[in-house]
Amino acid sequence: LHVLKGHAHACSDAHKEAGPGSKIEPDLQQKASMGVKYISIILNAILVYLIPTIAIANETCGSQRDDSEVRVIPILGNCSPFKNESKSWEKSIIDMASKDPQRVQYLSSLLARRWKRSASTAPIASGQAFNIGNYVVRVKLGTPGQLFFMVLDTSTDEAWLPCSGCNGCSSSTTYSPQASTTYGGSVACSAPRCSQVRGALPCSSTASSACSFNQSYAGASFSATLVQDSLGLAIDTVPSYNFGCVNSVSGGSIPAQGLLGLGRGPLSLLSQSLSRYSGVFSYCLPSFKSYYFSGSLKLGPTGQPRRIRTTPLLRNPRRPSLYYVNLTGVTVGRVRVPLQTEFLAFDPNRGSGSIIDSGTVITRFVEPIYNAVRDEFRNQVKGPFVSIGAFDTCFVKTYETLAPLIKFHFTDLDLTLPFENILIHSTYGSVACLAMAAAPNNVNSVLNVIANYQQQNLRILFDTVNNRVGIARELCN
Structure with a gap:
């Protein structure tokens, strides 16, 4: 101009x-x-x-397009009620990435088993999700709709949010059952759906008693009741939606306005709305730098990309909530990195393999895989390298021209990562870091997690009926 x-x-x-x-x-x-x-x-x-x-x-953050797309908002974005304007965006990402190891440990140890009703606590949602929320979606509960910004989590089935009268909840935004004309009451303890909730407490002598459960995680614990009401997503309404109504929190904090689970289990949004959305959804996550823009969540087969490359979606009966895919290799630049295949192999009994997850910030490979990928990357960039927070391969930007592209190989699908999904830069651009890391090195860390930083500005399609995951380039911002 x-x-x-x-x-x-x-x-x-x-x-x-x-x-x-x-x-x-x-x-x-x-x-x-x-x-x-x-x-x-x-x-x-x-x-x-x-x-x-x-x-x-400059559109108002409360606006909604006249379609079924749900806006996906970066937790740091202008339209998020949780934005922290005092922090630089890369400092915020470093802080979020520092919580990844606990989440990966939890996902690695998440084994399905027969949940017996007892007074002991057990999770209704992935534990680390309680302390991290990288993207939120605007949803409405009840009639008239009560607005919440809920964390989007693909590795969790259930949804929950703070309810009025909650003791210890950090947010003043709470769900009020009394204010909703479509509130369906609490789910009975004897109902089959209650048995699907992890951590459900024993039924009392009265068969009509409410379905209650407890949760504890990393010093924070909460109690909740399973209730039902209408769920508003963009212009759609899911009637009689079952979710956890949090009554009390102690010893720590949980995401202020709750969590929306998009896992594969019986209490997930997909399962509860199967007749409406046919087990299909996709999202496009905007960059964390997209302060003024949001991505989108598309529910159902309508409006999904027609031409999209897909890879089979694998099912693990022992970890039914997770979206497993078969990662077969990694290429750095023009070099196909030699990898020990046993650390990539899908094994339902051990829970090992690779998953796509919206709640982890940077991709985490099990240590032998990460070390091999990182070493080849370093070999091509030359260095010298320093560590900053979770990132162990940071270098002066003058070497950035040597940084190679990275390609993930899946069954029937090769994904070349956009360059901006490979490196994270400082605010003034003087330092760049490889935006990947090793998974926690412990007995339960058997998962490779394809995280949200590597998914940004891509359309990720999940089809749980036809068991496939699709990936296509899209400008989500």
Whole structure:
């Protein structure tokens, strides 16, 4: 724009300086006039193109498009009630990534088993999700709708949120059953659905008693009741949706406005809305840098990409909530990294393999896999390298031109990561880091987790009926 304006002013000034009595050639004056007109047309065309973008960037955060897409908002974004403007975005990512090891440990140890009703506590959702939320979605509970910004979690089945009268809840935004005309009451303890909740407490002598459960995690614990009400997602409504109504929290904090589970289990949103959405959803996660923009969550087969590469979705009966895929290898630059296949193999009994997860920040490979990938990356970039937080391969940006692309190989699908999904930069761009790390080195860390930083600006499609995952490029911002 500045260049075009400069040319326009230069032409205009030449025209004025020449004047009607000047000796400048008439055709040159005519060309100058035509140049101003053409450049004005170009500028107007550019402005017409830019105005909708400016309007989108400045739209009110409460607005909703007239379709079924649910807005996916970065936790650091302008439309998130949890944004922290005092932190730089990379400092916030470093803080979030520091919580990854606990989440990966939890996912690695999450084994399905026969849940016996007892007074002991057990999770209704993935434990680390209680302390981390990288993306939130706007949902409404009840009639009229009560607005919540709930954490989006693909490795959790159940949903929960704080209820009115909650003792110890950190948020003033709570769900009020009394204010909803569609509130269906609590689920009975004797109901089959209650037996699907992890940590359900023993039924009392009265068969109509409510389905209650307890949870404890990393110093924080809460108690809740399974209830039902209508769930509003964009322009859609899911009637009689079952979710946890948190009554008390102690010893720590949990996500202030709750969590929405998009796992594969019986209490997930997909299972409860199977007739409406046919077990299909996709999301496009915006970059953490997208302060003014949001991504989207598409529910159901309508509006999904028609041409999309897919890889089989694997089912682990012992960890039924997780989205397993078969990662067969990694290429760094032009080098197919030699990897020990036993650390990639899918084994339902051990729970090992690779999953796609929305709640982990940076991709975590089991240590032998990560070390091999990192070492090849370092070999091509040269270095020197330093560690910053969770990132052990950071280097001065002058070496960035040597940084190679990274490709993940899945069955029937190769994914070349966008360059911005490989490196994380400091605010002023002087330092770049490889945005991956090793999984916690303990007996339960058997999972490779494809995390949300590597999924940004990609459309990730989950089809639980046809057992497939699709990936396509898309500008989510």
